[in-house]
Amino acid sequence: MSGALLLGAARRPLSLTARLALVFAAFAASLLLVVGLVLGKAVEDHFDELDDHDLSAKLAMIGHLLGQVDSEAAREALPRRLDDALVGHDTVSVELLDAAGQVFYSARAEGFAAQPHQHGADTGWRSADHRLIGREAVFTMPLPQPQAVTARVGLDISHHLHFLEAVRLRLWFGISVAALCAGALGWLAARKGLAPLGRVTATARGLSAQRLGERLSERDAPAEVLALVEAFNGMLDRIEAAFRRLSEFSADLAHELRTPISNLMTETQVALSRSRGADDYREVLASNLEEFERIARMVGDMLFLAQAENGLLPRPAETVELADEARALADFYEALAEEQGVAIAVAGAGRVTGDRLMLRRALSNLLSNALRHAERGSTVEIGIAEAGGRVALAVRNAGDTIPPELLPRLFERFHRGGAARERHGEGAGLGLAITRSIVQAHGGEVEVESAAGLSTFRLLLPAVGNSAAGRPPNPVISPDEAPP
Template sequence: MTRIHSLTARLATLFAVLAASLLVLAAMLFGRMLDMHFQELDMHELQGKVTLIRNALQSAGVTGRRPERIEALERSFVGHESVGVLFRDGEGRVLYIIHPEHFTAAQRAGERLSGALADWTVDERPHRGIEVSIALPTLGSRDQSIEALVALDLSHHVHFLASVRHATWAGVFVAALAAALLGWFAAHRGLAPLRRVTETARRLSARQLGQRLAIDDAPLEVRDHVEAFNGMLARLEAAFQRLGDYSADIAHELRTPISNLMTQTQVALSRPRTLDEYQDILASNLEEYERIARMVSDMLFLAKADENTLAHAGEAIDLAREADALIDFYEALADERQVRIVRQGQASVQGDRLMLRRALSNLISNALRHTPKEGQITIRIDADAAGVRLAVSNVGDPIPADQIERIFERFHRGSAQRESRGEGAGLGLAITRSIVQAHGGHITARSAEGVTCFTITLPRNEASSPS
């Protein structure tokens, strides 16, 4: 079973774990340093007590008697109940003990310390002590010495360290909890743009695509995500707008032939007619059916282009030969409109012959519709290192500058004047662009000073030859 955790909770836990780990390491280091510090303090205090004992024993003088020395020692340790002293002679016999409760039974029986500084416990109370030899002045030639075991009760140290440890662990817990809360707050605030993305996505619909997320208050880590989301919304809005326009254009273009068919059929059925009249009506209806069929075929072609499923052959194509063939095809229509079509240059490309001929045919047909009498259509073909260019230019009404970028859209015509002159559905240039793009090229349009020029640029192959 997959376990799902909140990203905010994960970050908060991570903050808490990191903070607790660092604090635990710091506490352990601090405790170690504190133990070493107290050990130095204890050693310093024990050495001070040894000096005090040595001075007290030697202050009685050479002729001092034992009761006087003992009395001097007892006066020196008045008020020092946490310190004990055990004296032995050279043979290890215990001579005298001050505060015997600080020593174990074995030590009172003569056991010596194992090292210079040792720790032991008496009645669950920790002690630390040192054992030194103290020389006593005498009248003889040999100096007399005794062994002194000095013990220090560490109970106050242990209680202090225990309270420090308790306070430290409590601080670690509180700090970890605070780090978790701060991490949760920071993550919660930092992920606010993502929550806004979710809220915006829930409110989105085909009619509400104009919403955008604010970028100014977004953290740097999610700003790219917010910008990408806004870009996606903009593209969706534009796509839905185009889809709506496309649907409206399809309905508009289909309405005319369907209306004509219905009108002609109703007229034909209004009264009995002769066989010739029925044949004329059916011939007129056939023209409308052909118009609808061409429109449906063009829309299917564009749908394949949108899905990148336009399959085309890879054969060498002589563009000059294809252009000449189309000039011959349109010769009768051009003579009827008193328009001259000329071709200049030659080059070859790799592609699908029928598709490229259709693209060029669309440009020539479009130019014929908008070229005035005694005008000229020029097809120029040339090639260089950048690629092969095929330009179709004609004189006539210019395309407005604000329409140049839209003339390759479906069902779009350059202007009302150009629309009134043509009978097409406005799909020819869109099909031409799809064919050119399927061949790895691009098409541009320019209209200025009474001349309109469409230029197709295709990739250059080894068979391409300059004009």
């Protein structure tokens, strides 16, 4: 087991902070290495240039002195003059050879102990602990009988090499220290720059059903992380809103189901309290069937809303004449309207692209809602008008005015618009929510207004040939062409 843990730890990738620190260190080391190599090569070339200049100067000096040897006296004085010229030049070795190759003058000859006999080019060699370079040239002494002299000059460059070696050591040490400092600074900068990510992690770990209101601060987030912080806060907003809707939905659903279930339990308990006849049991079963149908409708409506919220409703596929659907529904509800003493009027026309059965269901919910709340002797008006690339379908009825504070909540699930409107029916409060879901699935919007005893529910749908994604803003419809 310990081996597996070690293997897992070995395979664990480095953190982003560690990676950035390594990148900083590697970049700094590479940059400093290049700079060090360039600097070292420049110093080395400079020393080579100085050494070449020294060798050339010494050979020129020796050649000048040899050129002045035009007598035996001058030849005898040559060693002394060479010694005087080489005073203070402790790193220079000199040998003069006659035509037979015999050395007739030398200064610090130990430097030539291991010198290879290579003529005509610069030569490098070692003598004891010293590193030397040398050059030779042939001169002529202008004696009565001219004599050729081979001059060898050796230059000890050990001090240059020691200096270059010390420079390289210091460069390597400086590069190593600079790389470590760059890595440490990179680690600090990355840790500070990625601190918002740590706060995202801490916030995510602390989230729970009771702590969905926490948000990350956007004030100190760097530009590279600000988009992530905004997206994370937006996600929390959506999660909190969805959780709140789910909680409200669960509470509302439990509340709505409690009534029919309580009715079923009560009627069943009463039926079982004593022996009854077949007709009594049949009546109880019929009553229970009504409650079961109510529950089934509620469950079906909730499944429909769940499909709508998850984008599972059918896609629009056919051209729908809204006027035809409105007249068909007016005929269907005619008997109910006559029973309540209400008339239905349809005016206007408009075509949209969508699912005909779903649009009929949305209009049916509005019409049945209007009939339930319409005053006796009034007329429920269905008006259709097309303007600005959209079709507006409005259902208007006369009745109780809906308070303005309740208008935004009418299309929420299980909302009935207050106690005054709740008395007019036994619906579960899902019809308008279903209507909104259908309209939104078709790329449209729903509106409602209520004033002076008149309530108008309006559906705004893209006309044929206009996509939902590219629909224009709400059209301004003149009073003459606006639906009733």
